Amino acid sequence: MSLSRSQLQAISVTERVCSAVSLLGTFVIVISFLSSSSFRKPINRLVFYASWGNMMANVATLMSQSGVRLGTASGLCQFQGFLIQWFMPADALWTFAMACNVWLTFFHKYDSEQLRRLEVKYLLACYGLPFVPAFVYFFIETKTRGKIYGAATLWCWVSTPWDFLRIGLFYGPVWFIMCLTIFIYVRTGSVIYQKRQQLNRAGNTESSSTAASLKDIQLSKVTEFSITREIVHTMQVPLEGDGDPISTKSLHTFYCPYSVTIQAGSDLKDSEKTAEQPLGHDQVSTGIQRRATVMETNSAAWAYSKYAILFFIALLITWVPSTANRVYSLVLPHKANFELNYISDTNAANSTTARAAASPSPPPPAPVALTPGPRVAKLQEIFDKALARTLRANSYANFSSCFPTPAKHVPASLESVWRQLNAKLEESAKAEFEDILTERDAVRQLNELDRLVGEAKYRKDHGVGQESVAPHTLPPDELFRSHLLPYMRETQSSLNHKIESVQDENAELAQRVQAQRREIQDLLVGLESVVADLEVAAAAATQFGSDNNLRQEAAEMDEDIRARSEI
Structure with missing residues (x-):
């Protein structure tokens, strides 16, 4: 019908x-x-x-x-x-x-x-x-x-009449491709869901341990420090399959600005009250930041699953x-x-659908903030102390001793000149220091060092080993070196083998040269003895004079023998 x-x-x-x-x-x-x-x-x-x-x-x-x-x-x-x-x-x-x-x-x-x-x-x-x-x-x-x-x-x-071709060359291949697609999404989604559960458990454990540690804090110092560090937290989540990890830095990067507040007081009780809250707040902030990192990671993973x-x-x-x-x-x-x-x-x-979504490729890492970190603050402190010592060395007493006459007659004018000179020196020194920081990009570099040190301490404290790094997260020069590393190792091994062979040949040649030297030494000794014998024989030959000439007698005897033989 x-x-x-x-x-x-x-x-x-x-x-x-x-x-x-x-x-x-x-x-x-x-x-x-x-x-x-x-x-x-x-x-x-x-x-x-x-x-x-x-x-x-x-x-x-x-x-x-x-x-x-x-x-x-x-x-x-x-x-x-x-x-x-x-x-x-x-x-x-x-x-x-x-x-x-x-x-x-x-x-x-x-x-x-x-x-x-x-x-x-x-x-x-x-x-x-x-x-x-x-x-x-x-x-x-x-x-x-x-x-x-x-x-x-x-x-x-x-x-x-050709209906079988619809299944064989249309719906059959399409469903085969769809099954492969479904397998990929199910496989990826299941792995992400498992890692999400692991992150949830890790986050809950970390937050509870942070809360327990706050109960044991006892403060008795007068000086109050309130520190908030700017550290980018990165975690490596290993995937099942080929074992490569997913960097949660690609899912979320959390960092906050850095600030330092230092207060001092003489009353111990007041300082205990004031110091207790900022230090506890710092530790709570650290726990909250880590918890937020875990929650953001979970959100990114769940977004992909959806x-x-x-x-x-x-x-x-x-x-x-x-x-x-x-x-x-x-x-x-x-x-x-x-x-x-x-x-x-x-x-x-209606087979056309707008499937616009975020790219699965991980976003670039967040830039290192230019807010001064601990090392930048320490560098600034060292510079300020050095500049203060320099200005103290150029005191008015030292300055006026170089100009005794103006110091005696116009001391007020000389002191004004001294103050202007010191102010100009301080201003130019600070300007040059800022130029050096800007030219060398010192703030960002030192902040990056702070981040690396913080990450290393975190790994050491939590027993996290060195994980493998995803190739696409490496900069071009490191990626290039990593690709060349196997060839460089092979070349190094070949060169080491050749060096060992040449060294063995050199040792053998050295032994042969030493043996030939000893042989030459023996020949020289024998030659010296022959020369000595010749010298002795020559000396003996010179001892006979003209009256006792053996050669002449031998010649006469030879002539006599020849004459008799002819007869």
């Missing part, structure tokens, strides 16, 4: 009205994004990209049954089916892309720049994947079923009725349900 003419007319009118409202919402999103830079966050950019696909889908739904009335073979009917098949699944893909951004931010610590580099891939995937079947459908036609694009009750889409729940409800409202209608048409192909068709048609026409 098909729908009546009045029912089709009601569906068509509702479809076009909802499509017009949806188009208006899409225009608001596009105009807001283009006109204001504050909207250009990662998740809002994805909504902006998805809005163009929703706009084209709404153009298709605005056509309503006009394509069916012109005939399934008409260009309008084929174009309407192409737009629906292409752009309606893209909405679910963009929703999955947003969920992927949330997953990458919370569990892999992606920053806004890394998420921005993924947007080109998201564009290609969200609009490229559904384009393939939508374009291929133009070229498929059989004698028994005809073309794929044809009448589909509400509009031109995948015709009834955001994920609303996203999940929007997905269900959009796709559950439409899927139920498709399943109903498969089970009962010859029977149409007006209520399911009406609800699914309305949800399809």
